[in-house]
Amino acid sequence: MTAAEPLLHLEGLRRWVRLPSGEDLHILRGVDLEVDAGDHVAIVGRSGSGKSTLLNLLGLIDRQSDGVLRFDGQDVHRLRDARRARLRGASIGFVFQQFNLLDGRTALENVMMPLLYGDARQFWHREKLAREMLDRVGLGGRADQVPARLSGGEQQRVAVARALVRRPRLILADEPTGALDVSTGEAVMALLDEIARDSDAALVTITHDLQVAALSQRAYLLDEGTLHDIGTLDAAGTAEARTALAATAGLRAGQEAVA
Template sequence: MAQPVIRLAGIRKSYNIGTEVETEILHGIDLDIAAGEFVALIGPSGSGKSTLLNIVGLLERATAGRIEIDGIDSATQDDAGLTRLRNRSIGFVFQFHHLLPAFSALENAMMPGIIAEGRATDAHEAAARELLRRVGLEAHSHKKPNQLSGGQQQRVAIARALLLGPRLILADEPTGNLDTHTADEIFALMREVNRERGSACLIVTHDPRLAERCDRAVTMIDGRLRAD
């Protein structure tokens, strides 16, 4: 079988380690996601979903366990290596878009390339323009985030996440701040891109309608995966 894009084995996460209030949040998570899979992560608030997403996205380190992204063991990477791996292989889409207010939609979409190269390049601009066209914002590329609707801002965030062609897309409640119609449009766009590009996608959602439209859903309760 092909190597999974993401492989988690025995992932544990604790806070306040070595103190009287040490608390384990994740209790041995095992999860594989293959290229082209679109997986929903569901469960009640406080169950550990966002913590797991941060660990998968290499924003936090696990206390124990093994994380492989595209065949690379994250434990073998120093901080600089993790940054390179995160920037090259992972695209992030959040509930709140985290667009930079001083920059245009085009510049925000180019940001991963600017970070990777230390400067804007013609190739990054061409890729960003094509992605904005792809998400229906070609005519709005010059606008600042405060000139765009919530759905349009989320489309810019999707274009930004896709700029470098990441193998893994992580989305934390990407439609949670949108009305139902716009949420459905954003989900359909992410699903379409997932199918076209063959990227793996892990989406945290509280919306059962969206979870039902994913390839599979995993349920997290009290820091454990209960169903797949």
């Protein structure tokens, strides 16, 4: 990466799908975005606005129909599937709403899983690295528990440890607090934000909850297939603005704003 190149560079990114009727559904209609290492960006949008579609492009899971997506200066569209998969495994960590932990495995085994595909150092030291990461999320003492024995907040912290154990440069969090109560969700977000900052990773949070988005440095509204910069939502006194935005954009204002 050159000094001037952000970690993520999206320019005129478009994604459409062919419907059975033969028509094209234009989901993303020209998305521009730059995210630097250490940034925390939130993307909000109503249901069906294209958030998952965008996340799948950022996570190198799908390919854009048109436009540019550079990761670390590299035009990822040009990479073959196997190279994209390697880049994804080494450089991107995912956190999902439903945690997606393996039920029959302990917290430790879940966190060790990505290290099986890591480099030689990660592979050989996988247990030590996974234990360190579980300590980091405050679950060092619960390493041998299976997910069913952990609370929702603890399961999400295991998922955060699993997402971060390979030290990704980009963390993609898709409704990370969606299955948690407000205070547990806030604690998980604070942890995610702190660990991302410590390791200089970029964090992109996709959410329909403006209170979660308020924890980011910059928020964007995905609407009509394009991104609109809505700045920072964290300043005191934004509760009213959040409520108004929530009403117009079909979003959740968050407890504090609607109170």
